[in-house]
Amino acid sequence: MKRVWLAIGIGLVALALLWWKLRGDGDVSSKTTAAKPTAGATAKQRATAPQARPDPTKLARASIEGTITDEKQAPIAKARVCASGSSNDLDPQLLRDLICVSADDAGHYKLENLLPATYVVSASAKPFRPGAHHPSGDRKKTDVRLAAGQRLSGIDVVLRAGGVEITGVVADLTGGPIEKARVAALGSRWSSSRGSVMTETAADGTFSLWVAPGYASIVASAEGYADDWELTYAPGKVELLLTPESALTGVVVDAVSGEPIEGARVAVGGSERSEGGTFSDAKGAFRVARLTPGRYTATARTDRGYGRSDGSTLVGLGQSVDGVVVKLHAAVRVEGKVVISTTKQGCEDPDVSLADGMKGRWSDVQTEPDGRAWAEGVLPGKYTVEVECDGYRSKEEYEPIVVADKDVTGLVWEVDPGATITGRVLAKGAPVEGAGVSAHTVGDGARMEGAWGSDVSLPDGTYTLDGLRAGTYKLEVSTDKAVGPKDGYKIKLADGATLQKDLVLEETGSI
Structure with missing residues (x-):
């Protein structure tokens, strides 16, 4: 049984190490791509300076509230609502576990005494699939940013029918049951139902969770024990054994x-x-x-x-x-910004990575919704840069960053509008939900670029692959409800084009 420390939150992930948040806006130009080393303190001062960070005992607490309903807007009484938090500023131990409450008979909930952080709010109830709040109705967005003392309302969650049950038991290595252990089913970025669910075990260590059909990561934690997790298929049963911490x-x-x-x-x-x-x-x-x-x-x-x-x-x-x-x-600090080439606007929540392959070093990069990105404690070396912005196409290559003994600032990494493939996944004329749709380039030149995309179909069967390069693509579908052509679906895509393509599955089975 594989045991890892997991931050309980949206996504099947290991704990992502969180670094400090950028203090001050900095001067990041959107018109230059050249590095601008800046003079700083002496090496000793830079290394020994205390790191200022908020005292959580002095931060004004905040709250989030909303209503849980079904697809017909009927309130769901006693739904379980959980918030998973993350922050660049706070000790990750403070946000390690989900914070949960039960909605009242009118489906209303209120999560109180929250630290200022970024949260994902999800809900669950029998016999529904879990769901998450999506800001602005965008299914790819789940982050709710909460400032100190802020009172957020209208953070509503809609649950859909079709949930299934996972039952199980949490025990210690001797087989003895663990009462009041926290058990969570984590939503995944690859799932069409991204909500996370949490419950506590009974006196005999048993628990029950209602989740979406398919694979789910079940995580158990308890005071005095190390966490344990199992990947299982729902509906089903699972046993989790905890070891002394x-x-x-x-x-x-x-x-x-x-x-x-x-x-x-x-x-x-x-x-x-x-x-x-x-x-x-x-x-x-x-x-x-x-x-x-x-x-x-x-x-x-x-x-x-x-x-x-x-x-x-x-x-x-x-x-x-x-x-x-x-x-x-x-070490030094590296700062830059990810912008859209056509508008010069910042990319929302980009992903940036820095790696020095010659010395086997990498630097964790923090980002903000306006496209700003920064890495702290970067050692001297020559770092390659990889950039991603959801819905946009990255450049084939970005200029490497040479780090010496001074900060590197003023970097700009541009991304371009890409081509899009969209449509529905169908079987016997009916939409297929939860199908994994992937596309990768075929042909010698395209393979060298390594262009690809992936998505999970929605309840109406729709999928969208965006930010693609021009080229010939092979589309493949993965679902346990039907299969598609053995050789997939081939599509030729022009630069910046949007192509409609329904993927029709036929035979019953699994691919």
Whole structure:
């Protein structure tokens, strides 16, 4: 059974390590693509400067409320409503678990005492499929941004019929049941039903969840235990075994002076997983708990500092290991912006990655809805850049970034409007929901570009593949309800074109 530390939230993902939010807007020009190194503090000052971050005990709490209804706008009484939070500023331990309430008889709910963060709000109820709130009605958007002290209303969720039940039990390694363990079914970006569901186990460790048909990731957590998860098929049954938690503690210090570093973001990971993170305190100390047994390496970052523990540390079952030292070296900050080439407007929630293949380094990049992107604690090297913006086509190549001993700012990465393929997935004239639709280029030249796209069909069978390059594509459909042609569907797509293509499935079966 595979055990990983998971941040309970939308998406079947391992914990994504969150870095600090950009302080100040910065001067990011939309007219230049050249790097503009800026003078900064000395190397020692950059590495040892305390990292300022909000004190959660002093932040004004906020709330989110709305109504849960079915497709006919009838309220759903006692629906379970959950919020999954994330933040660049706050310790991830504060937002690790879902925050849930039950709606009243009129379907109204209110989530209170929330920290300022970005939330995904989802709901579930028997016998419905879980669902999530989609801002502006855009099914690809789920983020609800909540400021300190803000009171958000109208965060409504519509549930559709057709849910199925997953039952199971949560126990410890001896087989003893765990009461009041938190069990969640996580929605996936590849699913047409993206809501997450959470419940608690009964005295005998049993639980029941209503989810969408198909694959679901079931996660269990309890105080004093490491998390466990299983990928299962709904409807069905699942057993989750929790192990006593392990912990890793240590200190972050300046590599030159040996002084403790406050506010460093510490991440703890194994060879194939990332299991937890926290901030160092005023004495540079950190502790990451709820780990499974294994070998772990600790890394730490500040705005302009980076460090990694020497080698890995073996942590046994239920063991707390101390003495890990992370030495922080001077590093720099890289800032830029992702913009749409035709309008120069910022891309909404872009994805940017920086990697130095020669030295085996990569830097986590944080982004904002206006297209701003930044990486902290970047070590010297030559970094390749990859950029994605939903619905737009990335350039074939972006100019590498050469990092020395100064900040790199003023970078601009443009994306272009791409071509679109849209239509419906049909079987015997009826729409097919939840079918995976993928497209990839065929032909020597197109294969070299590696162009592709994917989507999941909606209840009416519609799918959309956008941001595509010009070329010849092969479309394939994956569903357990029917199959399509053995060789898929071939489509020739011109630059910037929109093509309508219904994908008709015939034989009963699975592909």
